[in-house]
Amino acid sequence: MMLVDHVRGGTNSPAVPIEAFAMPPGMRMRYDLPDPALAELVTGYAIYSNVDRAPMINWYLPAPAMISVLVDAGPLDVSIGNHRFGPLDRASLYGPTSRAFRTETHGGIAVGIGLSALGWARMTVRSAGDFHNRVVPLAGVAGPAISTRLADGLDLLDDDAKIKPLLDSILPSLFRRPHPREDLIRAFGALTVTDGVIEMKDVADRLDIPTHELRRMATRYFGMPPKLLLRRARFLRSFIRLITDAGLNDYSKIDSSYFDASHFLRDAGTFLGTTPRRFVASETVFLKASLRARAAVIGAPTQALHGVHKPAPSTASRSQASEPAASQLRG
Structure with a gap:
């Protein structure tokens, strides 16, 4: 079972100094690049954790769409402008935002999966505009199967370094349908x-x-x-x-x-x-740390300024995409 104590922070990418992930006591942050086969669909993986279960407020910058999965976490509420969403489902979809948004957390782990516009086009036939400045259950957009696989797969891990390989193995099934444009x-x-x-x-x-x-x-x-x-x-x-x-x-x-x-x-x-x-x-502890860590690992300090990548399928991702669902849940 993945617990908040299992999160050490850092990255699987080489040559990134550990200082890039410096956080206050009890908090950890991790950033990882997706498999090259997912690079133009997924903008990055972000893992935030906090051992303190007391309520904590954080503000974040406007961003493209994102999947968020909670692990060993207390309730999470999100406010965007005058609208409040929550407590959120374990697996949620944050629509594209044009306003800074406020979160209230109660400790635990949040795993974020940034989505590009091309990733959105392959994920669903629904318009991203319908989710502008909204947070909804992921199951309602991408189907319950992907929500369950993400949540159950993360629960089985015991090390945050294993999150990237798990996501790399599960996510190709979300983007199988090419888009004509x-x-x-x-x-x-x-x-x-x-x-x-x-x-x-x-x-x-x-x-x-x-x-x-x-x-x-x-x-x-x-x-x-x-x-x-x-x-x-x-x-x-x-x-x-x-x-x-x-x-x-x-x-x-x-x-x-x-x-x-x-x-x-x-x-x-x-x-x-x-x-x-x-x-x-204001309360921007995780935001300030993420600007530094994301830039060190991914190149752009925030998802909204993420560059466009060309696909480069890897042998590993092709073999993983062909495995049955049960094997894709292995860490």
């Missing part, structure tokens, strides 16, 4: 994380599609209209530069498409619900 989804995904790209017409011209088609595609697979998606990426690029490099007083680091600091601060109100300074001063 994968090249377009991939191309738009790359533009959303490109500096200086903010105008919808410019994006439509680069993709050689009408703007109305761009709106449909962005909402269907990315969860929100293209203008909001591009503004979110621009804001997060600028915000993270301020809190990691320049400091909150140096607005010279913000994206060049901002007219001035007040323009940036208006976006902060939209995406954070407050000023950058107040947000950073």
Whole structure:
């Protein structure tokens, strides 16, 4: 049985200093890359743990869709704007968010699986826009079988280093259905994380599609209209530069498409619900640590700025995908 005491933190990736995962006493964090065969579908694996069962508040940045599975954990509630979700099911789906969100946890382990827009397109025929700023049971979107396999498989482990191999073995079954517009989804995904790209017409011209088609595609697979998606990426690029490099007083680091600091601060109100300074001063222990750890392991400090990867199937993943379900639950 996986218990919170089994989590040591760190990564399976080589040459990442352990200092990247430094946390306060009783808390641990782990980041891992998915198998190369999943790289353009899954943006990464994040494991957070806390031995303290007292209520703890944490704030997180707006992000693409994510699967979350709880292990040896107390109740978890999530607030996005004025909407509260919870207590959550053990396996939940966080839809794409355009607002910072607040969690209230009671200790235990949370295993996060970041989903790309292409991963969403393969996972379900439902529109990501239907789940914008929402958290729902994973079983209602991806089916009860995948929820059960994830929860039961994690329960059988006794070491957080085994989480990555387990997820690599289970997740291919979630993405078996190719999508006919994968090249377009991939191309738009790359533009959303490109500096200086903010105008919808410019994006439509680069993709050689009408703007109305761009709106449909962005909402269907990315969860929100293209203008909001591009503004979110621009804001997060600028915000993270301020809190990691320049400091909150140096607005010279913000994206060049901002007219001035007040323009940036208006976006902060939209995406954070407050000023950058107040947000950073709030309960952001796990967020601050995750920006450092994710950048060290995966390259981008936050999921919303994750680059687009080409598929590179590995021999291991091909053999695992062909194994029966029972063997896929082995750690």
